[in-house]
Amino acid sequence: MRADAARRREAIISHARHLFAERGGDVALEAVAAASGVGIATLYRNFPSRDDLIRAVVQDTVEGILEAAVEARAGLEKDAAGSWERLLAQLMSMELGALTDGLALQAGAARDLNTTPLAQVQQPAVKALDEVLAELKRRGAVREAITALDVIVAVATITRPQISPIREAAPEVQAQLAQAYLLWSRVS
Known part of the structure; x- marks a missing residue:
């Protein structure tokens, strides 16, 4: 693929993720193109x-989660708690909630979301996060009961798209919820 074509493709994926986060998974594709x-x-x-x-946005997000997990593992030796905080901040910045509607649209009437094609794409990210969490638990930085899926669902819930009036009325709520989750997830 030519460099300019690759840049266009990445721009489409990036803008789609942002628009999914802002407006939900059924945003008009014309809006994504524009x-x-x-x-x-x-x-x-x-x-x-x-x-x-949607699949491309999910794949790109999985790659971002894998990169964040690698960075988190690299920082564990020096500062496990700081590594956890940075990992959570990176996950929040990925607008994981943007994928919620997309996954629901793609899954359709599926009874088990784990059987959808997109769920299969996500497995490497879940595995990488579980490995980081295991090390964080070993170092006493996070609660024992937390799993990668718990983290992904929590971040996706916090970053779930909200309608414009809600975003405008309470612009700091996402950051506050992220901070509350960070505090809750730490070992008491």
Whole structure:
């Protein structure tokens, strides 16, 4: 893929994630194209369907989680608590809640979300987070009961898209909830 085509593709993925976070998973693909600075035909050349775009956003997010897990592991020796705090901040910045609607749309009527194709894409991230959490637990930095899925669900819930009037009325709530989760997750 040419460098300019790769940049366009990454821009579409990045803007799609942001718009999913802001407006939910059923945002018009024309809005994604416009935000990305491309025409709708270019978006469809890169992502023939909404599911393809959602899958690309999920894959990109998984890669981000894997990178965050590697960084967290690197900092464990010096400062386990700080490593946990930085990991949580990185996860919050990924707008994981943006994927909630997308996953629900893609899953459709599935009874078990773990069987959807997107859930399978997420498995490496869950495994990497579980490994980091195991080390954090060993060092006494987080509660024993916390799992990677707990962390992902908590962050996704905190970063879930809200309608504009709610975001405007309480702009600091996400940061406050993230801080509360951080404090709760630490060993007492």
